[in-house]
Amino acid sequence: MEFDTNMTDELLATTRAVRKRLDLTRxxxxxxxxxxxxxxxxxxxxxxxxxxxxxxxxxxxxRKALADLYRKGAEGYLTEAGSQAEAMGNAQTKRVxxxxxxxMEHLHEVPVHLIPCVQGRPEDPAPLTMSAGxxxxxxxxVWSFQLAARSxxxxxxxTTLHLLHEKEAAEIxxxxxDVLQVALLPVAYTKGTDFKRxxxxxxxxxxxxxxxx
Numbered sequence: 001m002e003f004d005t006n007m008t009d010e011l012l013a014t015t016r017a018v019r020k021r022l023d024l025t026r027x028x029x030x031x032x033x034x035x036x037x038x039x040x041x042x043x044x045x046x047x048x049x050x051x052x053x054x055x056x057x058x059x060x061x062x063r064k065a066l067a068d069l070y071r072k073g074a075e076g077y078l079t080e081a082g083s084q085a086e087a088m089g090n091a092q093t094k095r096v097x098x099x100x101x102x103x104m105e106h107l108h109e110v111p112v113h114l115i116p117c118v119q120g121r122p123e124d125p126a127p128l129t130m131s132a133g134x135x136x137x138x139x140x141x142v143w144s145f146q147l148a149a150r151s152x153x154x155x156x157x158x159t160t161l162h163l164l165h166e167k168e169a170a171e172i173x174x175x176x177x178d179v180l181q182v183a184l185l186p187v188a189y190t191k192g193t194d195f196k197r198x199x200x201x202x203x204x205x206x207x208x209x210x211x212x213x
Contacts, residue, residue, distance in 0.1 A: 014195040015147055018155030019099040022188040024109040030056075032152055033112060033187070040145035045137040051120055052141050055173055057113040065172045066162060066184065067108035073164035074104045092199055103157065103186065110186035114156070115173065116142050118180045138182050146185070155190035158183050 033056055041052060057063055078101050107113075118138050122130050146156050162169055162184050169181060 011147060011151060013197045015150040016155075016195050016198070017096075017099075017157035018190055018195075019103040019157050019186075021191045022103075022106075022110055022155050022186060023191050024106060024111070024188065026111070026189045028112050028154065028188060030058075032149075032154065033114070036145045036148040036152065036154070039148040040141040043141035043144045045141075046133040049137055051118050052138050053117040053119050053179060055115040055117060055175065057115065057173065058111065060108075062172055063110070063113055064108040066113055066169060067104075069165040069169055069172075070107050070159070070162040070184070071104055074100075074161040077161065078104060103159070107186060110188050112187040114145070114185040114187050115169075115175075115181055116145075116183050116185070117175065118182060120178060121180050134180075135182065142183060142185070149187060150195075153189055153193060154187055156185045156187045158185055160184070 037054055040054075041050070045051065057066065078097060103110075116138055118134055120134075122134055126134070142158060146158070149156050160183050163181060166181050169175070170177075170179075175181065
C-alpha cells in the first residue's frame, strides 16, 4: 500500500492540543469515538499486554465533577506558570497557558471527556523499566486516538492535572482500585480545521548521533 505522504505528514504535523477552538455546542456521536478507539487499540503494547482501558464520559454531572477536580489541581499551577511565561515574554508559551486557563474554565462544557486507563498498577516506587513499559503501552494508543479524531474533524488535548485527585475521580466514575488513570482528554468538534505547524527548534540542534556530544 502506498500512502499519500503529504497528507500523512500534514496530519502528523498539524494535530495540535486544541482548547479554545473546541466546539462546546455540538454533540459528538458515539460512533465517531468508537471509530477512533478501534484505531487506537491497534497501537503496540509492551509484551502484547493490551492493558489499555477507556472510559468515555458524556454525563453532564460527571463532567462537571471532573472539571471541578481539574480546576482544584490546575488553578495554582496555571496561574504561576502563566505569570512566568508572561515575564519571559515567549509569545507561543503565553498562548499555551492562556488556552490552558480557558480549558480549565470551560472543561465542564466539553461534550466528551475520555479517560485512558491501564489495567493494573505498578509497584510503589516502580522500577524505571516498569514505569516506561506501562506508560509506553498506553500513550501510543492515546496519540493514535488523537490523530484519528483530528482526521474526523474532532479536537482533543492530553491533560493530566486531574490526576492530582485521581482517587476522587475514581470514586466519581466507579473506577476499580486496580485500574490506573493516565490522562483526561476533552474531545469535541473543532471550530474550523485550519491548524498549522508549531514553531519547534531545528532537529539538528536536539539530535545526537552515536554519542552525546
